[in-house]
Amino acid sequence: MTTDHPMTNNQSREFVLVVDDNPTNLSLLRQVLKEAGFQVRLAEDGKSAIEQVERALPILILLDVQMPVMDGFETCTRLKDNPKTRDIPVIFMTALSDISNKLKGLSLGAVDYITKPFEQQEVLARVMVHWRMHKLTQKLQHLTETLEEQVAERTASLQQAQIRLVQQEKLSTLGELVAGVAHEMNNPISCLVNNIPEAKEHISTLLQALALYQSEVKQPSALLQQSLEDLDLEFVAEDLPNLLGSMHLSTDRIKEISLALRTFSRIDNTSKIPFDLHQGLDSTLLILQHRLKALGKRPAIQVIKQYGVLPLVECYPGQINQVFMNLFANAIDALEEANQQLGIEENRENPNCITITTSLKDQQMVEIHIADSGIGMSEDIRSRIFDHSFTTKGIGKGTGLGLAIAHQIVVEKHQGHIDVYSQLGRGTTFVLTLPIHGQFG
Known part of the structure; x- marks a missing residue:
């Protein structure tokens, strides 16, 4: 037919x-x-x-x-x-x-x-012509609608591919950079850590020899006596161990930073692995420590940790750390913007705060709340916050992909959820929900 x-x-x-x-x-x-x-x-x-x-x-x-x-x-x-x-x-x-x-x-x-x-044949011929034109128009409309749907689907697919490429490139570049820095730091740190105890022993030996010399030489020459007084050896002998102790604490601090860099930049395997989320949160905060200090009119940002007891979570640690990095960076930006709108005294009366709360949910999921006391956002902005290329920052201050990537990592890569709750002037809270046992790993 x-x-x-x-x-x-x-x-x-x-x-x-x-x-x-x-x-x-x-x-x-x-x-x-x-x-x-x-x-x-x-x-x-x-x-x-x-x-x-x-x-x-x-x-x-x-x-x-x-x-x-x-x-x-x-x-x-x-x-x-x-x-x-x-x-x-x-x-x-x-x-x-x-x-x-x-x-x-x-x-x-x-x-x-x-x-x-x-004329019956004329009537029928003319009706058939316009009926066929009607059918052709219907087909064209259907093809147009189908084409528009395909274009929309293709555009969405390309946008998702763009986000994945940006995410992979950022993870790869950042991971290589941070891992390289941590590796380069490792040798000089190890040198300092290993040599400070030896230096302490040598200095102790020298101080003992000096004390012995002073006890044996009862009548030093006037020149030697004056030189010893100018050098203030008593102060040096008292202060030098303190200096070495401070150096030892500093090397321990550098070791912590190096470990945090390695934790943050760890290269994910092809399958998910058990990971301590608290370790990921702490290492990310340590890397962002410089942004938490007082800056201009903005007082220091206080970080409140309300950690629950969590099991290890099967995930891609490098990707999860990137989510933490994006959420913390957005919280700090929100606090800085809020402080710019207030005077110095108002800033002192409204402390900057980021609160991190972790808990176990239903024995199958973990929840991480990251809340800030910043400016909050309108409902219109909140509804679009995870859209690709959406940003409230000025030109040159962001691609708009940070939260879109975070959403993709949590939802697509880890079968979790990421939600945001916010009110203007009342701060913002991001809630991450992750399954303990990874799927599709």
């Missing part, structure tokens, strides 16, 4: 509306069209035709020109003025053969003319 004939592709909703005040014409046209496979509805004047069209839209209207109550020209004008009916093809039927009437009808939006008295 072919699909270009109404008999083979008839739908109950598709019909031709015939409008004529002559019952004989209505009967004849109905018979011709029904034999050709069309469903037909009839109207005896323009007013009833418009009422029928308002209830159901025909695929084609055969419209008589000369009718009582409302003639064909006025009926056509009303149909074309209505956005819902303006695209329905109208074929005028008339015994008026002068060119002016035909031009008037065509100018009102009619697509064709049928001259009375009817």
